[in-house]
Amino acid sequence: MAEGPVARVLIDSPLPQLDQLFDYRVPERLREFARPGMRVRAPLRTGGRIANGWLVELVDESDYGGRLSELEDVVGEVPLLTSDVWRLVRAAADRAAGNASDILRIAIPSRYVRVERSWLQANADAASVEAGALPDEAEIEGFEAGRVAAGIAAGERLALGADPRPVRLASGAWVGAWAVTLAQAARTVLAADRSSLLVVPDHRDQEQLEAALAEQVDPRRILRTDARQSGGDRYRSFLDATGEAARILVGNRSTVYAPAARLGLIALWDDGDPLHAEPLAPGVHARDAALIRQEQSGAALLFLGHTRSVEVARLVEVGWVHEVAPARQVRPRIVLTEQQDAPEPGSARIPSAAWRQAQEAVAQGPVLVQVARPGHTPMLVCDRCREPARCAACGGPLAVPSAGGQPQCSRCGTAATGWRCAVCEGTKLRAATVGATRTAEELGRAFPRARIILSDGERQVSKVGAEPALVIATRGAEPVADGGYRAVLLLDGDRMLLRESLRVAEDCLRWWSNAAALAAPRAPVFLVGVGGALGGAFATWRQTEWAATELATRQETRFPPAVRMASVVAASDRLAKAMEAVREAAPGIGVIGPAPADDGLERVIVRFEYAAGSRVAATLKAEAIRAATERRRPVAGRRPGRPPTLRVRLDDPELP
The missing domain is CATH 3.30.70.1710 (BMC (bacterial microcompartment) domain)
Known part of the structure; x- marks a missing residue:
């Protein structure tokens, strides 16, 4: 048995056999510094190597019968791994058959020595407590009086439908109404001196939420924890979060692992967005991590969105999450149109009714045109049978990367010379999906006096003013317009549904709904080329019922999330x-x-x-x-x- 304190250490390694706690004796020289949550360096018996790790806990004795190795060193002066985050990480890794150290690399940012020392000298937590006063409790608007606040206080799991309209803040900024709802919920929690974790998909959503929060609480109580920050700023925010002051932490999927004093609320905006899915091993979705943390901490959990993911629909069906309907049903003015077989010259594949509305609306303010993909002509099909064109070398999709370019494989870059359709032996190609760049060119010629704004993955635009303009945006990249868009045209709906995925209909409904929520009150929203049950659910704003029906279908076929x-x-x-x-x-x-x-x-x-x-x-x-x-x-x-x-x-x- 080892004498003196024993450190139980998780080695930072991707090897599955090292995903356990190892016992090390704490030498006399490190006993003052070795505390749970510290980064440490510890020896490995194989090859005499020194490995990085985390000191998870200190115990008086070890069950190991032999002689323990000694810790090599303690790194840093601040414990970064709190006990509640460790329990979350361990449970999430076990559920995903992965390594806890892989999740910790996502959850805890890299150390910056200068930032850490300046933070210690400034005693940032004490200063924040004095400077940032707690707010009064706020009413969460749009729902039955007191229902959401009572659910938060009781630590319930709630699924809320977001108000689909833009609203103007006192500062003059325009944000989605959903951002105000989350800000009011976080203010209610902060008034009780408890912390909140607000998780959003990307920086566009985060900017709206931060603007709404700034009008509800003292900005010094708000912490950003996203990857767009510099490494030093992100580490400083993380250090602030380890203190005893109640905070509101805002960021992307890794925020669900952030330390928080007296956690009272975890909220996910639009949990069906693929950006909430972690691509790095072991691939734990932010929704699953939030569910684990809520159960461990007893904090409230909110799922808020214009659409409901099928996963949340299952949780509602089994009674694990409670549905809270809006007090008043608000829905955009949606018009379903049929795709014209022969569009008018210069119409950029826009039906006549939508074309006329766009001409009238662009004279009054911004008009949004949503397209499926960026680029010029990003998808080609066989001219005879309309089967998607595939590369003969690797099977990847063929596309035209730029104006005047030649068809080539989007995956391996092989030129489509001598291409022949595998289905009908056709040799001619045609564009199935026109990209944002080409749409902007066509609309620029059709509306020579209108300003054209392009927003996609390469050209990121978060906001546009109330001046007349045509905004061509790819799905998910739509900027917020002051006062809302005077018209919204959702093109390529049928092309979006061509994607081979179980979730394609769910994703399309979410993309269309989020774009429609940017429209001004009573402004028309045209969905081109889509009808049936999916189009009907969108037009009548019954996404919740559609998600329940989709869940029933997957239960019959035994597809996720039914299993x-x-x-x-x-x-x-x-x-x-x-x-x-x-x-x-x-x-x-x-x-x-x-x-x-x-x-x-x-x-x-x-x-x-x-x-x-x-x-x-x-x-x-x-x-x-x-x-x-x-x-x-x-x-x-x-x-x-x-x-x-x-x-x-x-x-x-x-x-x-």
Whole structure:
């Protein structure tokens, strides 16, 4: 047994076999500095290496019977890993069969020594408590009086429908009404001296929310925690969040892991946005992390959006989340139109009715035109059968990258010389989707006196004024207009639905709804080329009912989120062993595959019920550890082989 304090350390490593706490003796020279939550450096027995890690806890004794190694060093002067964040990270990693250290690299920013020292000298937390007074409680408008505030105080999980209109703040700035709703909710929590985590998809949403918050609370109580900050500023905000003062933290998906004193609210705006899905291993969605943290902390949880994700629809159906309907139903004026087979010259594929409305509206103020993709002609199809054109070399989509350019593969860049359709043997191509750049060119010729504003991934525009202008924006990149848009034209709806994905209809409904919410009151919103149940749900603003119907369909076909799925990639022999172990641990699971994957490996998809999630995740994690620690039998004259690969991803948004 070790004498003196023992540090339990999580090694910062992607190796699954190191995803556990290791015991180290704290030497006399470090006992004053070693505290839970500190970064540390610790020796590894293999090769005499020194590794970075996190001191999770200090105990008096170790269960290890041998002699413990000593900590090498303590890094920094401020504990960064709080106990509640550690519990969240550990639970989220276990649910996703991943490593806790991978999530910690996302949750905790890189250390900046100069920033840390200046923060300590200024005693920023004490100064903030004195300077930033707590506000009075505010009424959360748009819902039954006191219902949302009471739910927040009781720590409920609520799904709210956002008011689909722009509103003007006292400062003169225009923001979405949803931003005011979240700001009022955060103010209510701050009035009780508790903290809030407000998670939004991107910087456009964050700017609106910060503007709304600035009019509700003292700005010194607001902290940004997003990737657009410089490294030093982000680290300073994180240090401020570790203090005892109640704060409102605003940022993107990693904000859900931020430290917060006396957490009272976690809120996600538009949780169906793909930007809430974490691309880095182990790929925990911000919604799932928020649900775990809410259950651990007892804080309230709000899901707010113009549309409801199918995942939240499932949570409402099972009673885990409570639906709160708006006190008054407000919906934009939406008009469904049929795509003209032969558009008028210069009409930029806009139907006649919408064309006339655009001509009238642009004389009064800004008009929004939403298109599917950036670029010039980003999607080509066969002229005869309309099948999407694919590259003969890699199967990627063919496109024209710029005006006057030649068709080529969007994935590998191979020129489409001698292309032939695999379905009908046709040899001619035609544009299926016209990009934002070409649309701007066409509208510029059709409206020679109108100012053209282009907003896409390369040209980011957050706001436009009330002056007449044609704003051509790709989906999700629409700027907020002062006073709202005088007309909104949603083009390429049928082309958007061509994307091969289970979530394509859900995504399209969300894109259209968010764009329609930017329109001025009674301004027309035209959806071009889409009808049926999806178009009807959008036109009548019944996205909630559509999500419930979509959930029922997925329950019949056993697709997420009705069930959970995991993708497992490995060599065929290792894959067979892993599937045998999973079937033994969780009888009744479904296995789809195997199918070829990259590097000569194979992939299977495992389908299982939520109740079996912990067993499936634990078994797959054990198989990943077993694969990583195996050594192939040495062959004379060859270097030792690398351990077999086994990659696991649970709840992959790209599946099925």
